Amino acid sequence: MQIKDLFSKKKYATIPSERPKRDIPEGLMNKCSKCGTIQYSKELDKNLKVCSSCGHHYRLSAFERIGMTLDDGRLYEYDADMESVDPLEFPGYKGKLEQQRQKNPNLREAVVTGEGTIGGHPVVVAVMSFDFFSGSMGSVVGEKITRAIEAAHEKKLPLLIFSTSGGARMQESILSLMQMAKTSAALSMFQGAGGLFISVFTDPTMGGVSASFASLGDYNLAEPGALVGFAGRIVIEQTIRQKLPDNFQTAEFNMQHGQLDLVVHRKDMKTTLGKLLDMHTVREGLSHGG
Amino acid sequence: MAGEQMLPFEKPISDLREKIATLKTLAESNGMDFSEEIARLEEKCKNMEEELYNEMTPAQKMHIARLHQRPTSLDFIQAVFTDFIELHGDRLYADDLAIVGGLAKLNGLPVTVIGHQRGKDTKDNIARFFGSPHPEGFRKALRLMQQANKFNRPIITLIDTKGAYPGNTAEERGQSEAIARNLREMAGFGVPIVCIVIGEGGSGGALALGVGNRVLMLENAIYSAISPNGAASILWKDATKADIAAEAMKITAKDLLEFEVIEDIVEEPQGGAHRDLAFTAERLKEKLWKHLAELLPMTAEQLIEDRYHKFRKIGQFQIAQTASQEAEEVTEAPEMTESAKV
Numbered sequence: 036m037q038i039k040d041l042f043s044k045k046k047y048a049t050i051p052s053e054r055p056k057r058d059i060p061e062g063l064m065n066k067c068s069k070c071g072t073i074q075y076s077k078e079l080d081k082n083l084k085v086c087s088s089c090g091h092h093y094r095l096s097a098f099e100r101i102g103m104t105l106d107d108g109r110l111y112e113y114d115a116d117m118e119s120v121d122p123l124e125f126p127g128y129k130g131k132l133e134q135q136r137q138k139n140p141n142l143r144e145a146v147v148t149g150e151g152t153i154g155g156h157p158v159v160v161a162v163m164s165f166d167f168f169s170g171s172m173g174s175v176v177g178e179k180i181t182r183a184i185e186a187a188h189e190k191k192l193p194l195l196i197f198s199t200s201g202g203a204r205m206q207e208s209i210l211s212l213m214q215m216a217k218t219s220a221a222l223s224m225f226q227g228a229g230g231l232f233i234s235v236f237t238d239p240t241m242g243g244v245s246a247s248f249a250s251l252g253d254y255n256l257a258e259p260g261a262l263v264g265f266a267g268r269i270v271i272e273q274t275i276r277q278k279l280p281d282n283f284q285t286a287e288f289n290m291q292h293g294q295l296d297l298v299v300h301r302k303d304m305k306t307t308l309g310k311l312l313d314m315h316t317v318r319e320g321l322s323h324g325g
Numbered sequence: 326m327a328g329e330q331m332l333p334f335e336k337p338i339s340d341l342r343e344k345i346a347t348l349k350t351l352a353e354s355n356g357m358d359f360s361e362e363i364a365r366l367e368e369k370c371k372n373m374e375e376e377l378y379n380e381m382t383p384a385q386k387m388h389i390a391r392l393h394q395r396p397t398s399l400d401f402i403q404a405v406f407t408d409f410i411e412l413h414g415d416r417l418y419a420d421d422l423a424i425v426g427g428l429a430k431l432n433g434l435p436v437t438v439i440g441h442q443r444g445k446d447t448k449d450n451i452a453r454f455f456g457s458p459h460p461e462g463f464r465k466a467l468r469l470m471q472q473a474n475k476f477n478r479p480i481i482t483l484i485d486t487k488g489a490y491p492g493n494t495a496e497e498r499g500q501s502e503a504i505a506r507n508l509r510e511m512a513g514f515g516v517p518i519v520c521i522v523i524g525e526g527g528s529g530g531a532l533a534l535g536v537g538n539r540v541l542m543l544e545n546a547i548y549s550a551i552s553p554n555g556a557a558s559i560l561w562k563d564a565t566k567a568d569i570a571a572e573a574m575k576i577t578a579k580d581l582l583e584f585e586v587i588e589d590i591v592e593e594p595q596g597g598a599h600r601d602l603a604f605t606a607e608r609l610k611e612k613l614w615k616h617l618a619e620l621l622p623m624t625a626e627q628l629i630e631d632r633y634h635k636f637r638k639i640g641q642f643q644i645a646q647t648a649s650q651e652a653e654e655v656t657e658a659p660e661m662t663e664s665a666k667v
Contacts, residue, residue, distance in 0.1 A: 125574070203528070213586055216636045220509070220636050243528075274491050
């Protein structure tokens with residue numbers, strides 16, 4: 036050994052650490068997809084899943100939304116056991132359906148319908164869930180929405196729909212497209228007879244859902260930042276070969292262009308809906324003399 | 326058939342026809358007698374055509390439905406109706422040339438006729454946005470339909486579009502709302518509505534003229550929720566697989582008749598409507614009149630009811646066995662959301 040070896044750099048071998056880095060249980064923390072702020076999930080839940088830093092409204096599943104909106108979070112559910120079949124025998128559809136049901140154990144399809152009350156006002160509700168098959172509308176979504184409209188019509192109750200959808204379910208192609216006509220025809224009957232329909236767009240509501248019942252509310256509301264439109268941004272950019280503004284198709288953009296009545300923060304949604312329902316209750320009582 | 330655009334799958338036929346033509350010129354210029362050979366080839370050509378066109382795949386039909394020289398709405402309006410008066414504009418913003426409409430007579434009966442309109446050449450196509458309407462197009466159609474409803478005229482619509490125009494200006498002016506409103510309002514009109522898909526029925530932009538008591542399709546027309554190209558690029562990230570998607574999506578008139586989405590199919594000449602407009606128009610007129618005649622005696626209420634039931638019954642689903650007990654119970658929202666209540 037030479038003397039200079041004594042002063043040479045020591046070589047270290049990497050030994051795997053005994054202790055894993057830091058054990059954070061899955062789901063304890065959440066990172067905002069918009070501003071990157073990390074928050075405790077419990078805090079986020081308390082804040083109705085709205086980022087306390089930037090106000091970004093996280094997407095909600097149907098039952099989360101029902102819990103926040105209906106009195107005591109209680110719903111008398113309609114058609115809970117209705118599920119999709121594969122009418123076109125479309126390659127891979129059955130497997131994809133099964134996968135969606137496993138991913139969402141409490142959902143059988145992309146919409147939950149039923150009856151509840153908001154501020155004491157009885158209402159028929161339909162709440163869509165983006166986490167099931169991107170909220171796409173096939174036969175079941177169309178049928179459940181139509182039955183909800185018909186129930187509101189028969190029971191003379193107001194109708195409230197929270198929409199979120201990527202559009203038509205292409206695995207059911209033409210049958211999916213026809214659900215747009217079916218739901219809209221049901222609304223023609225219901226609204227033609229004086230029925231009240233409040234539509235709330237949530238992030239995102241596109242394509243066939245946006246271009247049918249969701250746009251036909253007597254009042255069209257939206258959550259802040261919700262993406263609402265017909266064609267997707269990428270398709271449009273490819274067509275017009277121009278970059279679109281950042282706020283393109285947001286709720287605020289749509290309100291600015293006259294396409295929405297109101298953008299309502301999630302914390303104010305229940306009270307706003309209660310007020311709207313109340314307005315109609317009072318008027319009916321007066322004009323019809325009880 | 327000279328100058329006619331042939332599709333790739335038609336190549337064997339066009340090759341054979343060329344051969345026959347060459348033989349004929351040869352016979353003329355040389356004074357030689359090839360009549361036997363020509364007759365034999367012509368017979369072969371006829372058999373080949375029959376075989377090819379009777380067994381067309383959905384993708385082949387899609388290519389025929391999209392042919393540039395396929396008759397457009399205005400061609401059919403001229404050929405089927407008389408006294409057409411075109412009316413313009415939505416009274417709100419503009420006159421969208423991707424949709425044409427107006428008054429016309431069908432066998433002497435005044436009707437309102439509306440259709441998507443593709444362009445005949447590049448310049449015309451640019452002016453007509455390749456037959457893809459903006460909201461003002463759908464609103465023009467709605468205005469004309471409301472007018473028809475007021476004056477108790479039947480409504481005939483001709484459907485031929487790749488879809489509603491995907492653009493920022495269309496979105497700003499409420500593309501979704503314009504389509505949705507047409508669906509709802511068409512459901513409520515007290516006059517007969519007959520819709521015919523004459524070429525490509527693409528998505529919501531097609532359906533916005535499609536809520537009729539009767540929906541018919543030309544034999545080679547297609548109708549789907551999303552174009553096969555769009556489906557292919559979403560499903561397999563490859564738009565060139567459109568032919569495969571066309572097979573899977575059940576887009577042909579025959580398929581849609583089976584699904585009871587349409588009521589009738591209008592026959593086309595061998596090879597497609599572009600081969601003989603007069604023939605196709607005649608068949609279209611016959612079928613159109615047949616269905617209209619059934620609807621004319623009905624009252625406004627009956628027509629609305631009839632239309633409601635037509636669409637109400639479309640869709641397939643099942644009731645899950647395991648969930649039958651839970652179905653009628655009050656469902657509590659999950660624990661997590663309880664803490665999140667307002």
